[in-house]
Amino acid sequence: MHEHTPIQEDVYDAIIVGARIAGAATAALLARQGARVLLLDRARFPATTVSCPIFFGNSLAVLDRIGALAAVEAIGAPKIRSYGTRTPDFDLVTRLPESNGYDYAYSIRRDVLDDAILQTVIQHPNITLREGFTVSGLVQSEGRVVGVRGRAGSSATETILADAVIGADGKRSVVARLVEASDYDRVSGQTAIYYAYYRDFAPLHEPSALIYADPRTQKGVLVFDADSGLTVVSAGVAAGDFETAKRDPEGTLEQLWRAVPELAERGKHATRATPVMGQAPMDSYYRQSFGPGWALVGDAGMYLDPITGQGINNALTAAELFAEAWGKTRRRASWMNAMAEYQRRRDAATRPIYNLVALGTQAQQMSWMGDLGVDLGTPIFKAIARQPATVQQYIGIFNGATPVSSFFNPLNLTRIMVRSVVAG
Ligand SMILES: Cc1cc2nc3c(=O)[nH]c(=O)nc-3n(C[C@H](O)[C@H](O)[C@H](O)COP(=O)(O)OP(=O)(O)OC[C@H]3O[C@@H](n4cnc5c(N)ncnc54)[C@H](O)[C@@H]3O)c2cc1C
Structure with missing residues (x-):
């Protein structure tokens, strides 16, 4: 009543x-x-x-259309132009292609x-x-x-x-x-997420948002340069490990990112500025x-x-x-x-x-592997990584610059493989 x-x-x-x-x-x-x-x-x-x-050029264009972009720009967050996935064997990292007139993202x-x-x-x-x-x-x-x-x-x-x-x-x-x-x-969720914002995380040569993924260990950590001098570090935890992880979110997050050698180095003076937050597989x-x-x-x-x-x-x-x-x-x-x-x-x-993303991550069990839901261990990603223009097209899927179907179609994927073989 x-x-x-x-x-x-x-x-x-x-x-x-x-x-x-x-x-x-x-x-x-x-x-x-x-x-x-x-x-x-x-x-x-x-x-x-x-x-x-993180949000990209396609979102910036809408924020502009609703009259809110100037206020978002005024926050003064670093313009992220370097984006992609880094694995122990190869990088799919590039400058963001222009999307809707914006060649940067914000976190x-x-x-x-x-x-x-x-x-x-x-x-x-x-x-x-x-x-x-x-x-x-x-x-x-x-x-x-x-x-x-x-x-x-x-x-x-x-x-x-x-x-x-x-x-x-x-x-x-x-x-x-x-x-x-x-x-x-x-589509059933396969990954829990934990994250926190850190101070004094060493930046790369320019503001970046990178996914550090290791196909062998099936682990992935995302590191984005955020506003106010902060860096957000997030890690995916496979659904099967979630019950253990949730008993110690702080320890889980710290252990995951410090296990990546480049991040252990970048974060050696870092201190956590916020509580660890997270979400169960959803x-x-x-x-x-x-x-x-x-x-x-x-x-x-x-x-x-x-x-x-x-x-x-x-x-x-x-x-x-x-x-x-x-x-x-x-x-x-x-x-x-x-x-x-x-x-x-x-x-x-x-x-x-x-x-x-949804079907790819489900097929793969561990969404953080690809930034993409596609198995980074497959030869196609090694082939993409060897072709800088193709890396940029691929990354453009995520900021709206590249239609998914223009990249993930049999003809384009065959072309990429052939170019890679020809280049030796
Ligand atoms: C861990 C994590 C990481 C993410 N990373 C990204 C990312 O990198 N990039 C990206 O684009 N998206 C990301 N997302 C997704 C993004 O956060 C959501 O898609 C986005 O917040 C959706 O916005 P919304 O306005 O629909 O809903 P919300 O942001 O959830 O807002 C809903 C609002 O409704 C209010 N509300 C709810 N119930 C009631 C009620 N009964 N009465 C009154 N008010 C109510 C709440 O208080 C809230 O303010 C991430 C999500 C998670 C969980």
């Missing part, structure tokens, strides 16, 4: 639950179309969340990044932000979602009405749960992302193993496609038709990388 307080006037076109990447971007794009948006989040910003992201702590985006977005007069507000229920009328129930802290439950409710509330989306949205194309999924009066964006609507750093871009892509569909509903398209198109376009845009 809810303790009911007066129902607020229906002054909002949209209530968005969740105010981080997906929610803030969606709010910006709807407000720009004249929608009156209520943005709710149980967190108070700046607030951290479990994520140690910025989520409390800093999300706050910079949010503070910019809420400058729009059509957006009202309520922090510290937890949504616990949906209001339905005649088979349609017409609002939310929730409360700020320990105050009384409020009911707030709107034309539509959008769940941008992450993997454990309460909106998805309340509408009983079903998943599809689920399935990738798509989720039914619309219904009468509701929709899902970001991780609420689809989630991909974070190994290749696609979550932020997938969330921003979904926000843009959702906002286009929203525009159609304002021009009298039916909600259900416009939203079905949103989901179709989101899936089409994200499917190639989803299949490459």
